[in-house]
Amino acid sequence: xxxxxxxxxxxxxxxxxxxxxxxxxxxxxxxxxxxxxxxxxxxxxxxxxxxxxxxxxxxxxxxxxxxxxxxxxxxxxxxxxxxxxxxxxxxxxxxxxxxxxxxxxxxxxxxxxxxxxxxxxxxxxxxxxxxxxxxxxxxxxxxxxxxxxxxxxxxxxxxxxxxxxxxxxxxxxxxxxxxxxxxxxxxxxxxxxxxxxxxxxxxxxxxxxxxxxxxxxxxxxxxxxxxxxxxxxxxxxxxxxxxxxxxxxxxxxxxxxxxxxxxxxxxxxxxxxxxxxxxxxxxxxxxxxxxxxxxxxxxxxxxxxxxxxxxxxxxxxxxxxxxxxxxxxxxxxxxxxxxxxx
Ligand SMILES: [Zn+2]
Ligand SMILES: [Zn+2]
Numbered sequence: 430x431x432x433x434x435x436x437x438x439x440x441x442x443x444x445x446x447x448x449x450x451x452x453x454x455x456x457x458x459x460x461x462x463x464x465x466x467x468x469x470x471x472x473x474x475x476x477x478x479x480x481x482x483x484x485x486x487x488x489x490x491x492x493x494x495x496x497x498x499x500x501x502x503x504x505x506x507x508x509x510x511x512x513x514x515x516x517x518x519x520x521x522x523x524x525x526x527x528x529x530x531x532x533x534x535x536x537x538x539x540x541x542x543x544x545x546x547x548x549x550x551x552x553x554x555x556x557x558x559x560x561x562x563x564x565x566x567x568x569x570x571x572x573x574x575x576x577x578x579x580x581x582x583x584x585x586x587x588x589x590x591x592x593x594x595x596x597x598x599x600x601x602x603x604x605x606x607x608x609x610x611x612x613x614x615x616x617x618x619x620x621x622x623x624x625x626x627x628x629x630x631x632x633x634x635x636x637x638x639x640x641x642x643x644x645x646x647x648x649x650x651x652x653x654x655x656x657x658x659x660x661x662x663x664x665x666x667x668x669x670x671x672x673x674x675x676x677x678x679x680x681x682x683x684x685x686x687x688x689x690x691x692x693x694x695x696x697x698x699x700x701x702x703x704x705x706x707x708x709x710x711x712x713x714x715x716x717x718x719x720x721x722x723x724x725x726x727x728x729x730x731x732x733x734x735x736x737x738x739x740x741x742x743x744x745x746x747x748x749x750x751x752x753x754x755x756x757x758x759x760x761x762x763x764x765x766x767x768x769x770x771x
Contacts, residue, residue, distance in 0.1 A: 487516025490662040490765045492687060493535065495528040497757035498731055499553030506531050506759050507553040508730045510689065512657050512664060514638055517541040520657060521561065522666050522689075525553045529560040531759050539565040544633065547579030548645065548668025549652040550588055553730075555579075559598055559605050566612045575617040578632055578642065580651035582621075588651055592619045622653045629656065629681045643681040646674035648706050656681050662765040665723070667691055669730065671707050675717060682721035686765040689757075690714050691730035695738055696745050715746035725753040727763055 491513040498505025507525020511518045511532070519541055532539070542565060547555055566573055579591030589597065595617055597603050609615050624630045624644045633640040638659045645652030647669045654677055656665040665682040667674075667690040682688050693708040694700035700710075709717075718726045726746070728735070735742055739756060746754055755763065 487513070488662075488764055488766060489660040490514060490657070490664060490686075491516070492664055492689065492727070492763040492765070493518070493537070494727075494729070494757045494759060494761040494763070495531040495535075496523075496525040497729055497759050497761070499525045500551070501732060503733055505731065507557070508548075508691070509554075509557065510666065510729075511537065511542065514659055519638070520544040520546060520640070522546045522655065523548055523554040523668070524557040524561055526556050527759075528557045529564060532561070532564065535760055539568045543573065543575055544640070545575055545577045545579075546640065546642075546655045546666070547577070547591060547653070548655070548666060549580055549647055549650045550591070550594055551647075551650060551669070554668070555594070559608075562599070562615070563605075563608060563611075566608060566615050569613055572614040572616070575615075576633065577617050577619045578622055578640070578653070578655075579619070580621065580653050581623045583649060583651050585649070587649065590621045592621050595619050624653070627677060627680070641681060643677045644674075645670050645677060647671055654678055654681055656685065662686050664689060664765060665721075667709070669693070669707060670709055671705075672709070672713070675709070675713065679717055679721050682717070682723055684722050686724040687727060687763060688718055688721065688723040688725070689727045689729050690718070692728035692735055692742065693730055693732060695734060695741065699738075700734065711742045711745035712748060715749035718746070718750040718752065723752065724765070725755065725763075726750065727755045727757050729757045731757060 493511040493513060495511060496506030496509035499507030506527025508523045509525045509528035510522040512520040512522065518537055518539060521542055577591060577595055582588055582590040599605055599608055599617065620632065622642045624642055629641045629643045631639060632642050641656045643654050645654040645668050648671055652668050652670065654667055656663060663685045664687045665685040667678055669691050670678060692711065692714060694704045694710050696710045696712050697705060743754060
């Protein structure tokens with residue numbers, strides 16, 4: 430009972446902050462657009478983002494990086510992204526440790542975030558789910574229903590299916606069973622994505638938003654590659670993939686405006702040999718981006734080895750791919766379109 434009261438107070442505070450949060454969000458969004466356009470001065474009209482209507486409408490599809498790193502504790506949050514649709518946070522892609530803090534630093538409203546896409550169930554991609562679910566639950570009074578997609582179980586039983594993973598956390602006998610009726614009534618519907626035929630499958634179509642998936646490959650860990658499409662814009666998420674997943678990535682990423690690709694290893698032999706059974710080197714990232722014809726590339730899941738070799742990584746990608754290449758940072762926002770300054 431006491432906890433319920435505390436949560437109610439917390440919720441009240443959050444609601445009071447929303448106007449300020451939205452104004453701050455609009456300012457950051459505007460700045461990001463201007464940076465994208467290479468603008469050096471802010472036009473007077475663009476500065477008017479006060480209490481009235483936003484000076485520019487939100488982009489149809491926008492990416493917010495919550496976590497650009499993992500698994501090492503070296504200053505970046507673990508892999509996690511939010512997709513904003515018409516300016517609203519709607520989809521969470523992976524939930525690495527630290528994503529909760531970054532969401533708070535961004536004053537991100539979680540009220541419309543109900544779709545969760547898990548690329549695989551490694552800790553640096555999934556461990557923050559309980560914290561984010563509870564944050565979502567206390568963000569409103571009404572019922573919350575999550576749609577959760579993730580891989581099926583591994584044959585040897587080492588990795589649970591996503592259904593089992595969710596039940597272990599939030600099910601009737603799960604570790605956090607209490608959350609289902611703690612603040613807002615919380616429920617979830619889980620789909621284990623198998624897609625074994627090497628073709629993209631539509632998982633969800635809702636209000637013009639479409640989520641497609643294809644099986645990835647990450648050595649023994651079942652893995653899924655996702656693509657999100659909305660109003661002619663698209664973002665593809667590779668997750669952690671080894672060479673066996675390259676044809677799948679090329680197929681699903683075809684023509685994406687933005688490819689978010691996990692960049693964990695240097696070109697061989699620059700990284701420990703066993704990592705090449707799990708990840709994709711820069712030269713192949715460049716080739717895949719070129720073959721898929723993607724609009725821009727965001728390198729994610731970065732570590733100190735990649736951070737200290739930006740020039741070499743970029744040169745290797747540039748050997749094949751000539752589009753924009755970005756190195757991700759926590760709290761970075763990436764647009765899927767370039768829009769005129771009003
Ligand atoms: Zn992994
Ligand atoms: Zn990983």
